[in-house]
Amino acid sequence: MSVAVAQTPPPAAQPPFAVPPFKNLKVLPKDIGRAELLTNMKFFAQSLGVRCTYCHVGTEGQPLSTFDFASDAKDHKKIARDMMRLAQHINTEHLPAITGLPDAKVTCFTCHRGSTKPATEIPPPVQAAPAAPAAPPAKTERGTG
Numbered sequence: 683m684s685v686a687v688a689q690t691p692p693p694a695a696q697p698p699f700a701v702p703p704f705k706n707l708k709v710l711p712k713d714i715g716r717a718e719l720l721t722n723m724k725f726f727a728q729s730l731g732v733r734c735t736y737c738h739v740g741t742e743g744q745p746l747s748t749f750d751f752a753s754d755a756k757d758h759k760k761i762a763r764d765m766m767r768l769a770q771h772i773n774t775e776h777l778p779a780i781t782g783l784p785d786a787k788v789t790c791f792t793c794h795r796g797s798t799k800p801a802t803e804i805p806p807p808v809q810a811a812p813a814a815p816a817a818p819p820a821k822t823e824r825g826t827g
Contacts, residue, residue, distance in 0.1 A: 705752035709766045726762065729790035730798050737762055765790065 703712070704719065714722075727733060735742050737759040740749030754760065769788050777786045793800035 706754065709763045709770075726790055729794050729796065731794075731796040732798060736798075 704714065707714065710719065710722065723734070727736075730736070733742060734740060734746065734749065737756055738749050738751050739753040739755050740746070740751075769790070773787050777788070778784050795801055
């Protein structure tokens with residue numbers, strides 16, 4: 683004889699980020715999906731070498747569910763919006779005409795390169811590492827034949 687036991691599913695985990703509809707989107711599309719929004723935010727963070735608290739109200743190390751992502755209290759968030767508008771303008775109005783390439787795009791990383799301050803000078807040339815010494819010639823056995 684077998685006994686069936688009803689199992690209660692575990693409660694749904696609270697997502698670490700807000701779920702749509704997102705609040706206070708002013709540049710990103712209002713109907714942006716969660717995955718696309720998170721991809722964009724991670725790209726911004728990597729491009730500037732920052733964490734979420736650089737633009738958003740929250741405490742580093744606390745769960746992201748405690749952050750006030752809709753708040754405009756931080757100036758960096760306002761600046762980010764202006765920079766997004768600038769990149770959109772360059773990408774739609776200028777690059778196609780200049781390059782003839784419809785897919786050419788500037789992004790945060792184009793100028794920031796992992797820093798909060800955009801690069802203003804050409805980086806110094808990368809010095810090539812010295813070549814490794816040549817390996818000694820392989821020993822060959824002399825055949826008898």
